[in-house]
C-alpha cells in the first residue's frame with residue numbers, strides 16, 4: 001500500500017528521522033527529506049537513489065516560519081499529497097530557567113510546535129482532497145511528564161500532544177489520522193549522545209529497530225488508529241494509548 005506514495009519526514013538527516021526515511025524509501029515510498037543539515041541530506045538522498053528510490057532533499061531551518069512554509073510547498077509541488085507527514089525534528093537545549101533566553105525558547109518552540117502547525121496546515125487540504133492521510137508527531141516522555149532544565153522542550157512536547165488531540169478529532173470527518181509517537185527504547189542518536197546518562201548509553205539501540213511502528217502509522221487513516229500515543233519498541237512492536 002505504501003509503494004509509490006509520498007512521505008514528508010522532518011529531521012531526516014540524522015537519528016530517528018534518518019531511520020524512518022530509509023525505512024519508508026525501502027518500502028517504495030517517495031520521501032521528501034527535510035532538515036537543516038543539507039550536507040547530510042545529500043548523502044542520505046544519494047543512498048536512497050542508489051537503492052532505486054526517488055527522494056527529494058530539502059534544506060530548511062524549521063525554526064523559521066517562512067522557510068518551513070516554502071519547504072512544505074516544494075514537497076507538495078513535487079510529490080502531491082503525502083500519505084504521511086512525520087514531524088520528527090526537534091532541538092533540546094538543556095538550560096535552567098535562570099539561564100535560558102527568549103531566543104532559546106523561541107527556537108525550540110518554533111521547531112517543535114510552530115513547524116508542526118505550519119506543516120500540518122499545509123498538508124491538511126491536500127490530504128482531504130486525496131481522501132485521507134496520516135500525520136505523526138514525535139513526542140517524548142517530556143510530552144506528558146516534567147523534566148528539569150527542559151524549559152522549552154517540555155512545553156513544546158506537551159503542546160504537540162495537544163495539537164495531535166485536536167486535529168485527530170477534526171481529522172475524523174476527513175479520514176486523516178493524527179497520532180504521536182515516542183521511542184519506546186533508548187536510541188543511539190546525536191540527541192541521545194548529548195543528553196543520555198552513561199547507563200542509558202550502555203543499552204541504547206539502533207533507531208532502525210523502531211521503524212516498523214512508523215510503517216504502521218504511515219498506513220493509518222481515521223478508520224484505523226488515530227488520537228493515540230504510540231511507543232515504538234526495539235523488537236518491532238509497539239504500544240498505543242488512546243488520548244482522546
Ligand SMILES: NC(=O)c1ccc[n+]([C@@H]2O[C@H](COP(=O)([O-])OP(=O)(O)OC[C@H]3O[C@@H](n4cnc5c(N)ncnc54)[C@H](O)[C@@H]3O)[C@@H](O)[C@H]2O)c1
Pocket residue numbers: 010011012013014015016017034035036037060061062063087088089090091111138139140141182183186187189190191192
Ligand atoms: N533520542 C531520544 O532518546 C528521544 C527520546 C524521546 C523523544 N525523542 C524525539 O524523537 C525525535 C528524534 O530524536 P533524535 O534523537 O533522532 O534527534 P536528533 O537531534 O539526533 O536529530 C534531530 C534532527 O533534527 C534536525 N534539526 C534540528 N534542528 C532543526 C531545524 N531548525 N530545522 C530543521 N531540522 C532541524 C537535526 O539536524 C537532526 O537531523 C525528536 O523529536 C525527539 O524529541 C527522542
